[in-house]
Amino acid sequence: DRIGAVDGGDSGVHAFLHVNTEEALAVAADVDARRAACEQLHELAGVPIAVKDLIVTRGQPTTAGSKILEGWMSPYDATVVKKLRAARMPILGKTNLDEFAMGSSTEHSAYGPTRNPWDLDRIPGGSGGGSAAAVAAFEAPLALGTDTGGSIRQPGAVTGTVGVKPTYGAVSRYGAIAMASSLDQIGPVSRTVLDSALLQEVIGGHDPQDSTSLTDASTGLAAAARLGNVKGMKIGVIKELHGEGYQGGVENRFNESLELLRGAGAEIVEVSCPNFGYALGAYYLIMPSEASSNLAKFDGVRFGMRTLPTEGPLTIERVMGATRAAGFGDEVKRRIILGTYALSAGYYDAYYGSAQKVRTLIQRDFAAAFEQVDVLISPTAPTTAFKLGEKLSDPLAMYLNDVATIPANLAGVPGLTLPGGLADEDGLPVGIQLLAPAREDARLYRVGAVLE
Numbered sequence: 113d114r115i116g117a118v119d120g121g122d123s124g125v126h127a128f129l130h131v132n133t134e135e136a137l138a139v140a141a142d143v144d145a146r147r148a149a150c151e152q153l154h155e156l157a158g159v160p161i162a163v164k165d166l167i168v169t170r171g172q173p174t175t176a177g178s179k180i181l182e183g184w185m186s187p188y189d190a191t192v193v194k195k196l197r198a199a200r201m202p203i204l205g206k207t208n209l210d211e212f213a214m215g216s217s218t219e220h221s222a223y224g225p226t227r228n229p230w231d232l233d234r235i236p237g238g239s240g241g242g243s244a245a246a247v248a249a250f251e252a253p254l255a256l257g258t259d260t261g262g263s264i265r266q267p268g269a270v271t272g273t274v275g276v277k278p279t280y281g282a283v284s285r286y287g288a289i290a291m292a293s294s295l296d297q298i299g300p301v302s303r304t305v306l307d308s309a310l311l312q313e314v315i316g317g318h319d320p321q322d323s324t325s326l327t328d329a330s331t332g333l334a335a336a337a338r339l340g341n342v343k344g345m346k347i348g349v350i351k352e353l354h355g356e357g358y359q360g361g362v363e364n365r366f367n368e369s370l371e372l373l374r375g376a377g378a379e380i381v382e383v384s385c386p387n388f389g390y391a392l393g394a395y396y397l398i399m400p401s402e403a404s405s406n407l408a409k410f411d412g413v414r415f416g417m418r419t420l421p422t423e424g425p426l427t428i429e430r431v432m433g434a435t436r437a438a439g440f441g442d443e444v445k446r447r448i449i450l451g452t453y454a455l456s457a458g459y460y461d462a463y464y465g466s467a468q469k470v471r472t473l474i475q476r477d478f479a480a481a482f483e484q485v486d487v488l489i490s491p492t493a494p495t496t497a498f499k500l501g502e503k504l505s506d507p508l509a510m511y512l513n514d515v516a517t518i519p520a521n522l523a524g525v526p527g528l529t530l531p532g533g534l535a536d537e538d539g540l541p542v543g544i545q546l547l548a549p550a551r552e553d554a555r556l557y558r559v560g561a562v563l564e
């Protein structure tokens with residue numbers, strides 16, 4: 113009913129691309145019957161969840177926000193979806209996103225933008241704006257997102273929700289349509305820190321279908337959230353990730369969070385990560401490079417739509433060309449072109465190779481920082497939600513939103529965003545980001561629970 117009331121129409125939130133009412137209600141009814149029969153069920157059994165439409169689901173369409181996959185149905189469930197079903201969580205439907213998760217505003221969706229429930233003229237962040245908006249608008253208590261360069265955390269920040277990018281490998285990527293495989297990670301979106309902890313425990317763990325998946329990064333999370341204690345912990349403020357370029361109201365809420373942690377017994381120190389200034393540049397070479405390769409499979413033969421050239425010979429190259437020209441949006445094309453350029457012979461060392469070296473430097477910055485502190489803290493995004501259309505024609509301005517979230521993806525470390533209050537200037541939500549060493553996801557929940 114709530115989805116029906118707020119999601120549709122010209123000025124609705126438009127968090128969902130597909131709603132799965134019948135199946136969700138059937139799962140809920142089954143959970144009620146089992147509870148009535150005193151069956152022991154998972155703590156989250158019967159709690160409905162929305163799934164980002166980059167994650168494949170049997171029996172429901174998966175579009176990745178692209179025309180090229182319109183009408184396509186996956187023959188299998190992603191591992192995380194299998195786990196949701198095993199926990200008997202009703203899947204409410206599939207949420208909107210920037211096409212193939214490329215963007216920071218959800219305006220690059222081929223199916224129209226999602227609106228921020230706090231102000232319908234503003235963006236809900238991206239690429240997972242649909243999942244964040246669904247949770248913020250009380251359309252779903254939980255959602256799944258994917259985070260390659262902030263797509264769970266930045267939408268979380270601008271919609272006042274909690275979002276977590278687990279350690280790379282903590283959650284299986286099997287069935288998440290790959291954007292940049294060395295950066296992609298599935299994670300929870302929720303209203304409280306404990307809810308995200310419970311959800312990561314459901315979806316996490318080793319999966320033989322994903323050779324990069326870990327066994328031990330998604331355990332003890334709910335216990336850590338319930339403990340919520342920072343006494344004696346050292347928390348590092350990343351010098352390079354606040355101050356100049358960050359909105360005043362974001363800085364104010366950030367400083368208050370530091371006070372709160374101090375009051376709860378943490379020691380706050382400043383740490384420098386001198387190479388973080390190069391993270392954005394490295395990311396916007398590595399990500400398009402991997403994406404250009406991953407997206408080669410959308411060729412008009414194997415998946416989804418096929419467009420025939422209107423004139424000339426009907427060769428396979430020309431069918432692929434016509435399909436990709438019609439099926440991909442501008443941002444996806446821009447990144448495929450950037451990525452193929454960065455990977456091409458003669459340029460590889462100068463662009464892709466250099467970016468990989470920068471990536472190593474970022475990893476070293478994190479390693480050095482975590483020798484001094486237990487957890488790092490920064491604002492999640494430099495500003496609150498901007499207006500729809502404001503940055504659409506300026507890709508570089510759009511990319512700058514990701515300045516604080518990207519380092520974690522490049523290093524594979526976990527990151528959590530939680531609401532830090534409302535900015536003085538505009539009354540919109542501000543996100544606070546916590547970062548921990550790889551496999552120490554529990555630390556984020558422990559500290560996060562103190563801050564919320």
Ligand code: GLN
Pocket residue numbers: 213214215216238239258259260261262263264291399514
């Ligand atoms: N804003 C990032 C980008 O456009 C988000 C990527 C992501 O996390 N999916 O690349």
